[in-house]
Amino acid sequence: MSENLLEVRGLSAGYGQIEVLHSLDFHVADGEIVVILGANGAGKTTTMRSVSGMIQRSGDVLFDGNRIGSARPDAVLRVGISQVPQGRGTFTDLTVEDNLRAGAYSVKGSIAADIDRWYDVFPRLAERRDQRAGSLSGGEQQMLAIARAMMNRPKLLLCDEPSLGLAPIITQNLFKILGELRDEMGMALLVVEQNAGLSLQLCDRAYVLETGHIVASGTGDELLNDDTVKQAYLGGAG
Amino acid sequence: MSLFIQRMFDGLAEGSIYALLALALVVIFRSxxxxxxxxGEIGTLCAFFASTFTLSGLPVWVAILLAMAIGFLIAAFVERVVVRPIENRNPGAVIVALIGVFLAVNQLSAMFWGVDARSLPSLFPTNADSFFRIGDAAIRWERVGIIGVLAVVVVLLFLLFNRTKIGLAMRAVANNQESSNLVGIRVGNILILGWGLAGAIGALAAVMLAPSAGLTGTLMLGPFLYASVAAVLGGLDSPVGAVVxxxxxxxxxxxxxxxxxxxxxxxxxxxLVVLLSVLLFRPAGLFGTEKVERV
Structure with missing residues (x-):
C-alpha cells in the first residue's frame, strides 16, 4: 500500500443530494501514468475535483504520506498535486507570464528559473509571454494550462480531458509532451479521458469509469484489446 | 482664459473624488x-468618524487613516456577512441587499451624528490666501492636494496590482475564481481584501470631499451617482477607466x-444621457475589456 504515491479508497462525492461517485478505489504509483476512461457523465471531472479538493467528498485519499481526504485545494497543492482543469481554465485576461506566476502561487521562493524552464519546453508560450491568455489558440492554451500546473512543481499532475476540443494532431503532440514530462521528471500523471485510443497507448494502467463506478481496470494494452472497451470507446472496431 | 484654468482645476479636483469612488466601485465589480x-454611504459614515476623531484632538492625517481603516473593516464585513451568503444562493438578490446596506448605513450615521452638518478640517491649507496663481487664475491648494491624493492612490494601486503576489491573486480572482482555487489562492480571503480595499478608498474620497462640501448624511449621494456614471464611462472592470x-x-x-x-x-x-450613450455605443466603456475570447 505505502509504495503508492496516490491511494484512493472508498471515494464518494457528488453535488447536493446527488451522489456522482460511488466508493471508488484506485491508485497511482510513483512515476506512473494512469488513465481513467469514461464517457460523458461518467464522473471523470468529479473524480478529479475530489482529489484536488474542489468539492466535498468522503473516503480516504492518501498522498505521499499525507491524508488529503478532506483537505482544501491550497493544501492539496502544497503536498504536490496540480490540476489541469477541463477546458484549460487559463486566466484569459492575464498575460501568459502572469498565468505562470499565478500557477506558482503556493510556491515559496524564486520562480524565475521555473518560468524559463517552461518557456524552453513550450517555446510558443515564450513568444507570447506578454499577450493575454485569452488570445491564444486552443492548443496553446492547453500548453499554458499544463505549464501553469507545472509551476507548482507537482509530484502528481491531474489532467482533466486534455484532448477536449483539440484537433487529433495537436492531441497527439500533447500526449507526447505529457509522456516526456513523466520520463524527464519522474512525475506521475492521472489523466481522465474519453479519447481511449490515444490515452490507452500513453498510459501504464487504466481504469474504466461508468456512472460513478469503476467497472474495469488493467494495463493500457489489456484494455486496448478488451472487447467491451473496444465496443464502448473505440468505435466498436474489431 | 484664467477662468478656464480655474474651472479646469475645479473639475479635476471634483473629478478626483469621483475617480476615487469609481476606483472603489471598479475594484469590487472586478472581483x-x-x-x-x-x-458612498460607507464613505460618509467614515467621514463622520474622522470628524469625531479630529474633535478629540487627533491630527487630521491620523483621523483620515483611522477612517480608512474603519472603511476597510465595514466593507470587508459587508462582503463576508451580507454579500457572500446571499450570492451563493441567489446572485441577483445581492444588489437588493446592497441597497439595504445603503439605507442601514445612512440611518446609522444619522442616529449617531444627527442631521446637522459637522465640520471636518481639510488635510490641506484652506485659508483665504491658500492659493497660487497660473497667470491670472487663482488655484486653491486644496484642489491640487486632492488631485495629488488621487495620483498617490493610483500609483499605490498600480504597484499593488502589478508588482505583488496579493495583487496577482486579486487579478486572478477577478478573472476566474474556479482556476484561482486550483492554483491555491484562498478566494474568500481575496474577496474580503478587495472589498476592504474599496471601503478604504471610498472613505478617502469622503474625507477629501467633506471639508469643502460640508459633512452631512447626504455627502456622498451625488458623488456616488457621478462616480457610477464615471465607472461605466471608463469601463466597469478597468481601474484606468475609473480614473479617466x-x-x-x-x-x-x-x-x-x-x-x-x-x-x-x-x-x-x-x-443620464452620458450613461445611455456609453451603454448603447460602447457598452464596455472607454477602457473596459470586451469579452472576446478564443476557445
Missing part, C-alpha cells in the same frame, strides 16, 4: 461582479456649470 450601492472616467465627469460638470447656464440645473439628466 464580485456587483455594483456596491453602499459604497472620474476626471472626465468632473471636468464635464465644471464646464457645464461654468459655460452652459441652462444645463447647470440639469446635471443629472445630462449624466
Amino acid at each position: 464580485t461582479g456587483q455594483l456596491n450601492f453602499a459604497q 472616467g472620474g476626471l472626465l465627469i468632473g471636468l464635464l460638470k465644471a464646464f457645464l456649470i461654468g459655460y452652459v447656464d441652462f444645463l447647470s440645473d440639469m446635471l443629472f439628466p445630462v449624466m
Whole structure:
C-alpha cells in the first residue's frame, strides 16, 4: 500500500443530494501514468475535483504520506498535486507570464528559473509571454494550462480531458509532451479521458469509469484489446 | 482664459473624488461582479468618524487613516456577512441587499451624528490666501492636494496590482475564481481584501470631499451617482477607466456649470444621457475589456 504515491479508497462525492461517485478505489504509483476512461457523465471531472479538493467528498485519499481526504485545494497543492482543469481554465485576461506566476502561487521562493524552464519546453508560450491568455489558440492554451500546473512543481499532475476540443494532431503532440514530462521528471500523471485510443497507448494502467463506478481496470494494452472497451470507446472496431 | 484654468482645476479636483469612488466601485465589480450601492454611504459614515476623531484632538492625517481603516473593516464585513451568503444562493438578490446596506448605513450615521452638518478640517491649507496663481487664475491648494491624493492612490494601486503576489491573486480572482482555487489562492480571503480595499478608498474620497462640501448624511449621494456614471464611462472592470472616467465627469460638470447656464440645473439628466450613450455605443466603456475570447 505505502509504495503508492496516490491511494484512493472508498471515494464518494457528488453535488447536493446527488451522489456522482460511488466508493471508488484506485491508485497511482510513483512515476506512473494512469488513465481513467469514461464517457460523458461518467464522473471523470468529479473524480478529479475530489482529489484536488474542489468539492466535498468522503473516503480516504492518501498522498505521499499525507491524508488529503478532506483537505482544501491550497493544501492539496502544497503536498504536490496540480490540476489541469477541463477546458484549460487559463486566466484569459492575464498575460501568459502572469498565468505562470499565478500557477506558482503556493510556491515559496524564486520562480524565475521555473518560468524559463517552461518557456524552453513550450517555446510558443515564450513568444507570447506578454499577450493575454485569452488570445491564444486552443492548443496553446492547453500548453499554458499544463505549464501553469507545472509551476507548482507537482509530484502528481491531474489532467482533466486534455484532448477536449483539440484537433487529433495537436492531441497527439500533447500526449507526447505529457509522456516526456513523466520520463524527464519522474512525475506521475492521472489523466481522465474519453479519447481511449490515444490515452490507452500513453498510459501504464487504466481504469474504466461508468456512472460513478469503476467497472474495469488493467494495463493500457489489456484494455486496448478488451472487447467491451473496444465496443464502448473505440468505435466498436474489431 | 484664467477662468478656464480655474474651472479646469475645479473639475479635476471634483473629478478626483469621483475617480476615487469609481476606483472603489471598479475594484469590487472586478472581483464580485456587483455594483456596491453602499459604497458612498460607507464613505460618509467614515467621514463622520474622522470628524469625531479630529474633535478629540487627533491630527487630521491620523483621523483620515483611522477612517480608512474603519472603511476597510465595514466593507470587508459587508462582503463576508451580507454579500457572500446571499450570492451563493441567489446572485441577483445581492444588489437588493446592497441597497439595504445603503439605507442601514445612512440611518446609522444619522442616529449617531444627527442631521446637522459637522465640520471636518481639510488635510490641506484652506485659508483665504491658500492659493497660487497660473497667470491670472487663482488655484486653491486644496484642489491640487486632492488631485495629488488621487495620483498617490493610483500609483499605490498600480504597484499593488502589478508588482505583488496579493495583487496577482486579486487579478486572478477577478478573472476566474474556479482556476484561482486550483492554483491555491484562498478566494474568500481575496474577496474580503478587495472589498476592504474599496471601503478604504471610498472613505478617502469622503474625507477629501467633506471639508469643502460640508459633512452631512447626504455627502456622498451625488458623488456616488457621478462616480457610477464615471465607472461605466471608463469601463466597469478597468481601474484606468475609473480614473479617466472620474476626471472626465468632473471636468464635464465644471464646464457645464461654468459655460452652459441652462444645463447647470440639469446635471443629472445630462449624466443620464452620458450613461445611455456609453451603454448603447460602447457598452464596455472607454477602457473596459470586451469579452472576446478564443476557445
